[in-house]
Amino acid sequence: MTLLQKYLANKPAGSAAFSLLKEKAIRTVFFFTAFFAVIVIAFIILFLFRDGFPIFTQVGIPGFIFGMDWTPTAMVPSYGIFPLIVGTIFVTIGSMVFAVPLSIGCAIYVSEIASPRMKSILKPAIELLAGIPSVVYGFFGLVVLTTFIRTTFSIPTGETWFAASILLGIMALPTIISISEDAISSVPCEFKEGSLAIGATRWQTIRQVIVPAALSGIAAAIILGIGRAIGETMAVLMVAGNAAIIPDPIWNVLSPIRTLTATIGIEMGEVPVGSSHYSALFGVAIVLLLITLVINLSAVAILSRIREGKTLHITDRIFVSRKTMDRITGLFRYLAIACVAIFVLIAAPLWLSVSILAVIGVWYVAKDRLTQGQIQKIAFAFVVAAAIIVVAILAIILEDIVVHGLPAISWEFLTQPPQDLGRAGGIFPAIIGTLYLVAGAILIALPLGVGAAIYLIEYTRESRITKLIRTGVDLLNGTPSIVFGLFGFAFLVLYLNFGVCVLVGQITLALMVLPTVIRTTEEALKNIPLSLREGSLALGATKWQTIRKVVLPPAIPGIVTGAILSIGRAAGETAPIMFTAVVFSQRFLPTSIFQPVMALPYHLFILATNVPGSSTNRYGTALVLLMLVIGVYSIAIVIRNHFQNKARG
Amino acid sequence: MSENTIISTSNLNLWYHEKHALQSVSMKIPKKKVTALIGPSGCGKSTLLRCFNRLNDLIDHVKITGEITLDNEDIHAPATDVVTLRKKVGMVFQKPNPFPKSIYENVAYGPRVHGVKDKNELDRIVERSLRHAAIWDEVKDRLNDSALGLSGGQQQRLCIARTLAVEPEVILMDEPCSALDPIATAKIENLIELLKQDYTVIIVTHNMQQAARVSDYTGFMYLGKLIECGKTVQIFEHPKEELTENYITGRFG
Numbered sequence: 001m002t003l004l005q006k007y008l009a010n011k012p013a014g015s016a017a018f019s020l021l022k023e024k025a026i027r028t029v030f031f032f033t034a035f036f037a038v039i040v041i042a043f044i045i046l047f048l049f050r051d052g053f054p055i056f057t058q059v060g061i062p063g064f065i066f067g068m069d070w071t072p073t074a075m076v077p078s079y080g081i082f083p084l085i086v087g088t089i090f091v092t093i094g095s096m097v098f099a100v101p102l103s104i105g106c107a108i109y110v111s112e113i114a115s116p117r118m119k120s121i122l123k124p125a126i127e128l129l130a131g132i133p134s135v136v137y138g139f140f141g142l143v144v145l146t147t148f149i150r151t152t153f154s155i156p157t158g159e160t161w162f163a164a165s166i167l168l169g170i171m172a173l174p175t176i177i178s179i180s181e182d183a184i185s186s187v188p189c190e191f192k193e194g195s196l197a198i199g200a201t202r203w204q205t206i207r208q209v210i211v212p213a214a215l216s217g218i219a220a221a222i223i224l225g226i227g228r229a230i231g232e233t234m235a236v237l238m239v240a241g242n243a244a245i246i247p248d249p250i251w252n253v254l255s256p257i258r259t260l261t262a263t264i265g266i267e268m269g270e271v272p273v274g275s276s277h278y279s280a281l282f283g284v285a286i287v288l289l290l291i292t293l294v295i296n297l298s299a300v301a302i303l304s305r306i307r308e309g310k311t312l313h314i315t316d317r318i319f320v321s322r323k324t325m326d327r328i329t330g331l332f333r334y335l336a337i338a339c340v341a342i343f344v345l346i347a348a349p350l351w352l353s354v355s356i357l358a359v360i361g362v363w364y365v366a367k368d369r370l371t372q373g374q375i376q377k378i379a380f381a382f383v384v385a386a387a388i389i390v391v392a393i394l395a396i397i398l399e400d401i402v403v404h405g406l407p408a409i410s411w412e413f414l415t416q417p418p419q420d421l422g423r424a425g426g427i428f429p430a431i432i433g434t435l436y437l438v439a440g441a442i443l444i445a446l447p448l449g450v451g452a453a454i455y456l457i458e459y460t461r462e463s464r465i466t467k468l469i470r471t472g473v474d475l476l477n478g479t480p481s482i483v484f485g486l487f488g489f490a491f492l493v494l495y496l497n498f499g500v501c502v503l504v505g506q507i508t509l510a511l512m513v514l515p516t517v518i519r520t521t522e523e524a525l526k527n528i529p530l531s532l533r534e535g536s537l538a539l540g541a542t543k544w545q546t547i548r549k550v551v552l553p554p555a556i557p558g559i560v561t562g563a564i565l566s567i568g569r570a571a572g573e574t575a576p577i578m579f580t581a582v583v584f585s586q587r588f589l590p591t592s593i594f595q596p597v598m599a600l601p602y603h604l605f606i607l608a609t610n611v612p613g614s615s616t617n618r619y620g621t622a623l624v625l626l627m628l629v630i631g632v633y634s635i636a637i638v639i640r641n642h643f644q645n646k647a648r649g
Numbered sequence: 650m651s652e653n654t655i656i657s658t659s660n661l662n663l664w665y666h667e668k669h670a671l672q673s674v675s676m677k678i679p680k681k682k683v684t685a686l687i688g689p690s691g692c693g694k695s696t697l698l699r700c701f702n703r704l705n706d707l708i709d710h711v712k713i714t715g716e717i718t719l720d721n722e723d724i725h726a727p728a729t730d731v732v733t734l735r736k737k738v739g740m741v742f743q744k745p746n747p748f749p750k751s752i753y754e755n756v757a758y759g760p761r762v763h764g765v766k767d768k769n770e771l772d773r774i775v776e777r778s779l780r781h782a783a784i785w786d787e788v789k790d791r792l793n794d795s796a797l798g799l800s801g802g803q804q805q806r807l808c809i810a811r812t813l814a815v816e817p818e819v820i821l822m823d824e825p826c827s828a829l830d831p832i833a834t835a836k837i838e839n840l841i842e843l844l845k846q847d848y849t850v851i852i853v854t855h856n857m858q859q860a861a862r863v864s865d866y867t868g869f870m871y872l873g874k875l876i877e878c879g880k881t882v883q884i885f886e887h888p889k890e891e892l893t894e895n896y897i898t899g900r901f902g
Binding site: 116188190191192194196197198199200201204208209212213372 | 702704707709730732733734735736737739740742744746747748749750758759761762763764808811812815821
């Protein structure tokens, strides 16, 4: 008898039954972590409706949605959110007019034209752009962009629809670029070779074969970009001017404007709990949530269709007939003409209008006389310009904040509490507060998220339950951060009576980053080949042993990357914590998780909007926050690249 | 150089990274004949084929020395426009690669990119090309359907029609039948027979019977070198080199 045989023979009776029980228990635990996402989204909807319901009975759904006046603090308050809906839609349209051409140009450049070297510079730059916290964008917009608009167009204030659109456009760039770049890169090489072999130029190939083949992916990218723009709070709040009016005339892009998100962000802090106004803000959140849910679910549906197609033969790709294509290009052409017309007629100063018209005129005269080679040169020039503009935007933002922020940084600034409302002194409590919030958030989100991913990938086949869970995760992912803030306030602060404190902030942030953790862990687990699992199971290992010893170890880099990305996101967010966890000024650090804290993003927000004369410390805070988030993201990128290279061998 | 040569290479070398993939290849391709390139996998026959329309330009880390001429003009000369070159030298790929467009649009794509706009002219070209590729009768009633709905053999003939639509001088075929069943293969082989009345065809194939059936001339390649090149009859019946004989008789490969 060998040692092993002896061991197996001596195994106590009943251990099989025990291990079966253990496996079952583990499976149940994972199921609950996965189902948690569904519970959360259900609770969010429940509590929004619970607190928002009174306003619908008071003014009626049509009166609420189509009411023209939003004057909640007037003697006779009026709760009509139509101007806010219009504001949200207008700002979003404006941001897409700016972001879509730029993003698609940049995506084409990165995937089809850039050398590998350029690619290795551009891709991290785009990821960096995605990592900048929205409050830093808002701060930059407030200080630089609105000033620029005010002086360029000689108007009294730069806080306008135009400014909000540009800023949101910039923020949507990384989303649209990276997803459309993915879509373009995944067009099979055969299409490209087939077209080039006929003697089409590279540009003809891109325009007539590659982009049409990637169209559904690009559409999904744009939809997700729209979702990002609609859900954004802090940045838009800081630059839009926030007058609850419909622009007059309706195309006046230099009019101030107010969005649904900004309304919640501005008014939530000062509203008496339980009043009609309070209820109306929850009503606003319901409308906002419904809009973003529809948008995100449609993008998810398109993307999952593409992903399924990818594994099958190319014949399953979505076929776009010429008529549809012509219709789409036609639509875009009219849209472009309308936008240029609005810009030229209303907004731009004379010299700009004249030069734009001149360029268009020259193009129409010359168009038919150009050779395909010349057209390609012009097109590539535009595409390269798009990429340069994207990089330039990043450079300008970084340069502005680094140059102005560096003088503020000192040992005292980093280690002292603020004085004189933050005009002097340091930001030490804010740094520590942010660290507390982030650490707690990740401690909560990581086990839940990893557990959910393990359940989804390892324990189930696709079924109704997994579909429900996945939809829950997608919905959670598309929920605007301000809605998380509202939910945290209504459920944790008030209903569970935790009060405004660190713990509530941690939980709220954890819920917000949960989808990111689940997604990245799922991806990491999917990359582990089935044969490894089979190898382990074939030796008689149990499912849990296989997961713990064979599947999880190689997936750890992926999971760590996801965790770090979540940390970066949580560190930069303002909206979820501003009603749930933070105070503006605090001389001492909290001694328990049931006390409020200071946090960097919120500190920057208040300094920038409410404390005049704090210019140096604003920039200092922005720089510290930016460095913190960028540092975290860089670590994630380095880890990912390191393991990707390793995997390739 | 003889009147009847359309493409000729002299001392052509190609490196991919460190790999010397083509070594001093010198050969002449006769006009309006079918030339087959045979040899074991990885011998460089597809690489050589892709040199003729400079499709290797798309691949990073490729270095080429030596000369390739088409109609006595150096295809690597600075004055040569690669787009014009590819219009003259069409290509059919191993795996059928119709675009995700309608059947009509697939064939019209080439003429369109070369500036044909007139609808009647396009209709004429599409019909002629599809007829020439022996697929017209099968698709004439569903020209606006997706090309991706066709069978593999039909897709490949559509790709040939697509190539014919720009009226090339030379058609390169990179193992055009390797993804097809025997019946579809027979159709393509018949088509090649017809095509050589008007076009020069260069075909890379793994299948020696196919080379013997369809080609007038054959080149045998081995480890990046052109071992032997001549009339198909001569290569198959009286090879000069021992390597060629071993390969053809199936002693390795």
